[in-house]
Amino acid sequence: MALYLRELAGVNPAEVGPNCRLEPDVKERTGSHSEHGQIKQEWSSWWDSLTTRDTSPQTPVQVPDNLLEWLEVNGYPELARLARPHYGQATLFAHQHAEDFERRSQDYIPDRMDEIEQLLIERGIEHAPVAEEKQINVIEVPLKEPRAWLTGGSTILASSALLRDSTAFQGFLQPMVTIIFPI
Incomplete structure (x- = not known):
């Protein structure tokens, strides 16, 4: 979902996160980019927290029950605002990727x-x-x-x-x- 939101926000992959776009393409949202710098900063901080923590089997990744609320409470208000109208599509994207991984990864x-x-x-x-x-x-x-x-x-x-x-x-x-x- 984090990568989906990065693409949706129009944040250039060369600037934050893995410097490559998602497959399949995610259509960048339309509208004002006045908060683009804030979203880029929030996304980068969130991504770092996701990829640099201990992800050993003894400490499984905890998915918050309500990601939108979690983003707001943990200092990512612009990401939460971006995610709110696109939450269903972002969730669907994440579930489809997880299902595809589950199905193909055993090979x-x-x-x-x-x-x-x-x-x-x-x-x-x-x-x-x-x-x-x-x-x-x-x-x-x-x-x-x-x-x-x-x-x-x-x-x-x-x-x-x-x-x-x-x-x-x-x-x-x-x-x-x-x-x-x-x-």
Whole structure:
């Protein structure tokens, strides 16, 4: 939903968040852009909070019961104002993407996880109890281009297209593993 709202607000992906548009296209809203700077700032702050927090299995992502109210209460009033008339469509977009991911991911996620493990082995990362515990979080997002971004130290945002392409996936991930696990 966050990426949908970014596109809806007309915020340039090159300026905030992963620098790639969503797939499929989201029509930018019409109307005044006088609050564009505020929305860009609020969106960037919200996105950072979503992608840099601990997303380990022990601390699952908590989805607020009422996102609009949550945005207003937590300092994102322009985003809440933008989201209000488009909430149904944004929710539908998010649910459709989640369903698509659920349906297709079983065909490629196990292979990508094996490839990450192989990259870690090649990097010399030990799985011994004395090794410092670090975790890589991979967040799949429906972007037009097969790309990946490292955010928050060990969180990787990867486009759906990239996760489906083994060679490209390894090409993007190898340098990220080097950054996350320096020798």
